[in-house]
Amino acid sequence: MDLVTLTEAGLYCPAGDFFIDPARPVARAVITHAHADHATTGHGAVLCSAEGAGITRLRVGPQPTLEALPWGEPRQIGDARVSLHPAGHILGSAQVRIEVAGEVWVASGDYKVEPDPTCTAFEPVQAHTFITESTFGLPVYRWPAQRQVVADMASWWQRNQAADRASVLFVYALGKAQRILAGLGTLLGDDCGPIVVHGAMTALTDAYRAAGVRLPQTSLVSALPKDFPWHQALVLAPPSAQGTPWMRRFGAYADAYASGWMLVRGQRRRRAVDRGFVLSDHADWPGLLQAIEATRAQRVLVTHGQVPVLVRWLAEQGLQAGALEAGYGGEQELETAVTVPDA
């Protein structure tokens, strides 16, 4: 029996009558994490991880009742026994374990296996069937070590400071921005120079701090005086700010973009920034294979990204593999920001 099926609204568990990351309003939703393509509004009841409750609330709005479940704690929903396990993607990101009559399915949500100082590390969970994402499901995607990437960012920033120009780094407002902040804080200490953020990031960054993640001090761009020494600052902004009048205040600046896609030269050039940093909150190819292997699942259903490729690869490795195409994400790393207007 399939514990999870694909419906118009997204992944659905008939035994518990709930949806996982539904794309449209439903009575009962289990939300893996707070990225916009997973956490939508208009639901009746929402279940999410205790670690991610703060930022999930920012996303789903005040209406739904929100139940926050500690890691690993079982919760009976209908005939299904549900528990949440860390996915290592962003703060509070969860894999959903579903058990019905001894049969175990795990839906991964988005995940990465590399350690991240801003969230609990990915936990391999044994399952009969594993539903995996595949955003970077091609062997060309192999990430450099995060420590190296953050060190590169720091030296880029310092070189810009020496050349009297601001450093504008385009990153997703949720997850990536805070991961970079934490990394730079650890590397440079608290005394690393002014870090300023776009208005789209403040609420989320504060929610991270409220959840106990240690981040260096940041200021809101719009709250600073016009003659602020921008040329010393690192500016974190969502990609949508690129090329807008908002950028004018910085005067001379160098810009960069941090994303897994920056691994490919064509993508770097398409972004038209001075520098691309390869940093992703998704598993790379070895990470996907390692995670899948660790579940010991005999059956793997692939969603969210390079579906046919990963299905074929897994089938050739002797696994029972299939596609489960949900409507989200698609071919880009779609992690749009909460749009808080930058007044």
Place this chain on the structure above:
Amino acid sequence: MKAFTALFQALDATTSTQAKLAAVQAWLEAVPAADAAWGVFFLTGQKLPQRVPVAELKALAASEARIPAWLFDESYEAVGDLAETIALLLPAPQQPQAVPLHQLVEGQLLGLRTLDPASRAAVVRQVWCSLPSEQRLVWNKLVTGAFRVGVSRQLVLRALAAVTGLEVGTLAHRLMGGWKPSPTAWQSLIATDQSDARTGRPYPFCLAHPLEQPVAQLGPREAWQAEWKWDGIRAQLVCRGGTVQLWSRGDELISETFPELVAAGRHAFAEDLVLDGEVLVWRDGRPAGFGELQKRLGRKQVSPRLQASLPVVLLVYDLLERAGEDLRAQPLAVRRAALEQLMRDVVLPVSPLQLAPVLAAPDWPGLAAAREQSRAEGVEGLMLKRLDSPYAVGRARGDWWKWKVVPYTVDAVLVYAQRGHGRRANLYTDYTFAVWQGDALVPFAKAYSGLSDAEMREVDAFIRANTLERFGPVRTVAPGLVFEIAFEGLQLSTRHKSGIAVRFPRMVRLRRDKPPAEADRLEDIRAMLARTAC
């Protein structure tokens, strides 16, 4: 290879000309002559032919990466660049070594072509094992013959001029005519002694800009020389010390392709001289179209039969050197007078070397009227050259203009799409367009330029949402978008399904106002062809 890779990355990372110039200069100052020679060779856009067949290289990379061929192909499709795909797939090098560029090129790269596949594979594998990951990308690009980086030849020459203190023109000239990199070649390239023999080398070609302003803004008509703009191959006939060579603008020796032109030069000229002109297939007193000329290209053996069925001429329009004297700094009027005298005195009327005519129309409206006759004359429009202009190096602005006729346009329906390469690797940017024949759409042109980035993304989204089928990297798209396609030339073809071959197609705009049913019909295009062919 390390320094050259760092230069490649620096050039790749910036769009600022100043930054690029500085990067090339710094590199030139830092590297030994042997490396500089090869680096300049590649940076100025000269290529070694593909050293390893693509299929062989792909198979080798897939085996090194321990992935099946299909997964390699999927990766290639996502990345869009073969050299980069391979660099991203290979396992980390076991013992990275510092190998100088010239050593890699001369020791490994040059010999690859003549090896048997097994030995070739061994060499490539050994280089991959020894190079750090980022250097492999550059090496792979040299192997595939696809090395390209965003610098113009002119920029490299400027950097070289700044480092050596030589003139750009001198350097450009020394680099012409199949310059072969070596430390000795490097020393003579940067030698301060300017009296070097010019034997065999053509001059850098003087190029024209497209005319964008109204022609009357060029000032008095009397200051200009007007010629037809021929649709052939630009070439210099270099006669020095008894040898005659024909060089194309691509810096390629084409003497063997057009032996009758070389023979005519040998026959006509006793003195050293250099002529600039256009090679054309000529029949019944007019050019026969570029398609006919293409049939003569790329052949090493040119039979007398081919020479008779596709007769070529060199229409000469400039004289760059006479009796060993460089005339390029002289005004065009002086060079033209000398050229006319030369051609009158020594060239026979039956020779395939002929003087390109100058248009006589006394004023701009007269020239505009002549330009309207371009298609009937089998030319692309007019060339306007300032009578006091020197023969400049490269594309000096303001002295030479090409005033082309407005190209043909056709409204056609998008039917196939393929991912772009390089910076467009993740977008569907290469399109095939079709026109109606009865109630079927017949593909007739491919185009991949002319759209803004925003339009390209819009079309990309349409393609993804309206895909009917996928064949590897190609998607069949439901008819829905109409584009205005412009092209320069048109001719009958048996190799194309539509029966028509187009030259230089490009997208002019997206016709949001036109439903597919209102796109042009094949009959319309045939009619266009009938109007132009005589």
